[in-house]
Amino acid sequence: MSDLIRFFDGHNDLLLRLYSAPEKREEIWLGSSGAGHLDLQRMKRAGFAGGLFAIYVPSPGEGSMADFMALMAHAPFEVPLPPPIPHEKAQPVALGMAGQLYWMERAAPDDFAICRSAAAVRAALDAGRIAGVMHMEGAEAIGPDLDALYLFHALGLRSLGPVWSRPTVFGHGVPFKFPGDPDIGPGLTDRGKELVRLCNQLGIMIDLSHMNRAGFDDVARLSTAPLVATHSNVHALCRTPRNLTDRQLAQIRESSGMVGLNFSTSFLRADGMAATDMTLDPMLRHMDYLIEKLGEDHVGLGSDFDGCTLPDPIKDVTGVPTLFRALADHGYDNALLVKLARDNWLDCLDRSLKG
Ligand code: ZN
Numbered sequence: 001m002s003d004l005i006r007f008f009d010g011h012n013d014l015l016l017r018l019y020s021a022p023e024k025r026e027e028i029w030l031g032s033s034g035a036g037h038l039d040l041q042r043m044k045r046a047g048f049a050g051g052l053f054a055i056y057v058p059s060p061g062e063g064s065m066a067d068f069m070a071l072m073a074h075a076p077f078e079v080p081l082p083p084p085i086p087h088e089k090a091q092p093v094a095l096g097m098a099g100q101l102y103w104m105e106r107a108a109p110d111d112f113a114i115c116r117s118a119a120a121v122r123a124a125l126d127a128g129r130i131a132g133v134m135h136m137e138g139a140e141a142i143g144p145d146l147d148a149l150y151l152f153h154a155l156g157l158r159s160l161g162p163v164w165s166r167p168t169v170f171g172h173g174v175p176f177k178f179p180g181d182p183d184i185g186p187g188l189t190d191r192g193k194e195l196v197r198l199c200n201q202l203g204i205m206i207d208l209s210h211m212n213r214a215g216f217d218d219v220a221r222l223s224t225a226p227l228v229a230t231h232s233n234v235h236a237l238c239r240t241p242r243n244l245t246d247r248q249l250a251q252i253r254e255s256s257g258m259v260g261l262n263f264s265t266s267f268l269r270a271d272g273m274a275a276t277d278m279t280l281d282p283m284l285r286h287m288d289y290l291i292e293k294l295g296e297d298h299v300g301l302g303s304d305f306d307g308c309t310l311p312d313p314i315k316d317v318t319g320v321p322t323l324f325r326a327l328a329d330h331g332y333d334n335a336l337l338v339k340l341a342r343d344n345w346l347d348c349l350d351r352s353l354k355g
Contacts (some may be wrong), residue, residue: 001249005324006125009051010260010302011135011209014038016056016329017306017321018100019093029104037305037316040108043130050121050131050174051231052159054307055097057090057140059083069274069309072176072266079176081166094141098155101134106253111197116156118349124340125129133349135207135230138164138173144191146198153202158353159230160199161207162192162213165242169197171215175243178272182241182248188222196222203354208232209262209302210242220251226351227257231302233267234289237282242267249293258304258348259290265309278311280326287327287340296336300345 017036018025027033029040038048059082062068071079105114113124115131124131134156142148142160149157165173170192172185188196196219199206206223208216209232220227229252235243244252244259252259261283266274266281290299305317313322324337332340 004047004321005337005341006049007301007320007346008049008121008131009305010258010300010345011052011054011137011262011307012038012303012305013054013056013307015053015100016058019097020103025100025103026107029107034316036085037303037310039205040111040130040278042317044111046320047341048130048317048320049125050115050133052133052135053101054135054137055094055141056137056164056307057085057093057097059085065307065309069266072178072272072274075178075272077176077178078180079170082171083177084167084169085140087140087169089227090140091143091148093224094136094152098134098152098157101132101156102134114156116158118346118353121349131137133158135159135161137161137169137207137210138166139170139195140168142195144169146191146194147193149198149202149204149322151348157204158349159205161210161230162188162195163210165210171218172212173210174212177241178266179239180241181213181239182211182216182235182245183213185212185214185239187212188218193218200224203352205349205352212241213245213248216248216251220255225255226348227252227255228291228348228352229258229302230260231262231304232259233262233286237286237289238267238270238272240267240272246293249290253294253298256298256351258298258300258344259294260300260345261290261304263305263310263314265311268311270329274309276309276312278313280313280323283311283323284326284330296339296348297344299341300342300348
């Protein structure tokens, strides 16, 4: 396996799987059932060297991934956004999920390490451990007074999306809609602007993947850090509001930011459907486009493993080498593949995190 390309991944939802079935967590993380997209053995086999691990608080009554994807089976569609989740409800869930990340490290200390800096990520990679960086998708667990951000930062939080798609006290996200545009709803609230400033102070990367256009513009104006969309694709190729317009890609480029390619079928396919019967061709086209707009140093992976439906040729994390082979056949040389696989994310973490 000497030709295995080790990669850093901008987004996954493994913590939600663990939190949703705590009685099965040993089996999910350490077992070999092959369920879901991720487990330790498959990650090692695929070259998964590290990634952002999302804390995501589900809405009450939220159905399964299959239910959610069924709503996006045929375009046009618009899935109604759930109402805001009160801070008091969200915080214990988020703490529970942070706890799952700590449990992952305790359960496999030789193979997995929670990392709080770019240097720690590099050290874990050198030691052959998977680097886990704590991310939060939707800031409901941070109260309006922001004090909990210090707490989560102390726990290891280094990346934060002020919103998943449902609204928070900080801002507004984009709906799951096709076709659709991210130019919908108002920008950041005053608290949202304060959240951005505090993230900058603490060295917490701000993730724009679910943010609407007005909020994105506010972050672009206010933030002193690179603009990052951890798991989004190209709006010109797939017209979902979750994808980035040319204008947003230009803003990201200007800030020396980063985009992670999302593997979700519904953000790749030109028809916006969640159907999995597709070739890797759309992934190559999104990658080409991102590189054309951002340059070779600002694009990476943001799989959305365990939070999306994948193209049939990918299937789970063990399909990533297939993607690299397809990119190589498409004309990408090894130096570029290594940038896309991990070096660009590592450099972005260097620019975004403190210490
Ligand atoms: Zn997401």
